[in-house]
Amino acid sequence: MQRTTMDLWVGLFVMLGIGALLILSLKVGNLGTYGAGQSYDLVGNFENIGGLKVRAPVKSAGVVVGRVTDIQFSLETYDAVVTMRIGDHYKFPKDTFASILTAGLLGEQYIGLDAGGEEAMLKDGDKVMLTNSAIVLEEMVGRFLFDEAAKVDTDLE
């Protein structure tokens, strides 16, 4: 075969390959939403994070505004320290409430941010003071049974 036609085919092949990689990263993957722009970190202490995992979404009013980047256990306060990376164009007031929620009945867990009313905004590295732990099903069932038992006791009296 002629050298030039072979070059043409190989050039086409390489271009197709690079195109496939681009489609994979932009259309199939989340590179497009990776926040190529700036972002800032927020920290929150949670008593119990349930099944929260790194890379779980951080949502506010249902909109994904960032992701969980790190989860550590604190030996000083004996609770979980969760680091969240929030997109730079999403600013939240100082008294924002962070809670761990579950998508659907058995879905994945995510962090929901409820904006407060304060004027001052959270900056990079700030700590979210108001947090709400994950709801653990066993604890809830246990509390329910305890309450029922107490009610039966008072009824008997």
Added chain:
Amino acid sequence: MLKRIISSIRGIGHHVIDSTWRLGYASRFFILVLLKSSTSLRRIGLVIRELYFTGVLSLIIILVSGLFVGMVLGLQGYETLQKFGSESAVGALVALSLVRELGPVVAALLFASRAGSAITAEIGLMKATEQLSAMGMMAVDPVARVVAPRFWAGVISMPFLAAMFSVMGVFGGYLVTVVFIGVDEGSFWSQMQNNVDFRIDIVNGVIKSCFFGVAVTAIAVFEGYDAPPTAEGVSGATTRTVVTSSLAILGLDFILTAFMFRGIS
């Protein structure tokens, strides 16, 4: 009785020493190919010629199989997910299984049987017809002139082929679930993009296919170069290439997966 036991133990020892020797020989040959690669990088035309034979001519089988694998994944995934009322997650299922596992692995298996066997047969026949010795007589190093370009062409084309396989698979899944069955198009793509991470899923898939490319072509060129110079020897070497590289791909895949995806959701 005792003699028979001793001879069977000797048989085991012989087998182990033989295979260890062969493994060492193969590794030394691999290092030799790497050391002599500078010629093929300087004469890039040789690599381009081999890229045509290993890469471009494998395109059809890779693209068509990718399409069908994706279509089957979409169909089966839909059937199962629909029972749990989460058929919108079928996009994520198809994309994750393709990008993480099926793309690199199946593309490498096809590549081993399509291009790897051809490389082995070509080099083996060149050896059987004494073309390699003739090159040596003319002071042309057969490893640098014949083996290294084929090796590099295989290593370069493997990630591209795997990426194309995955893209065709995703397209096939889209075709079956969205166009034919009628899953919502928006949730198909958004679930996919929410669940496929660039760093963890796509980059790791590409790294996997690079490993597979090195393994398949290294085995193929070694088997060809090592083939007994007879018709029978070449056919045996071709079979061994396909068997050994398929096993190597699946074994490597397990090890790489264990390193890459352990502890991630």
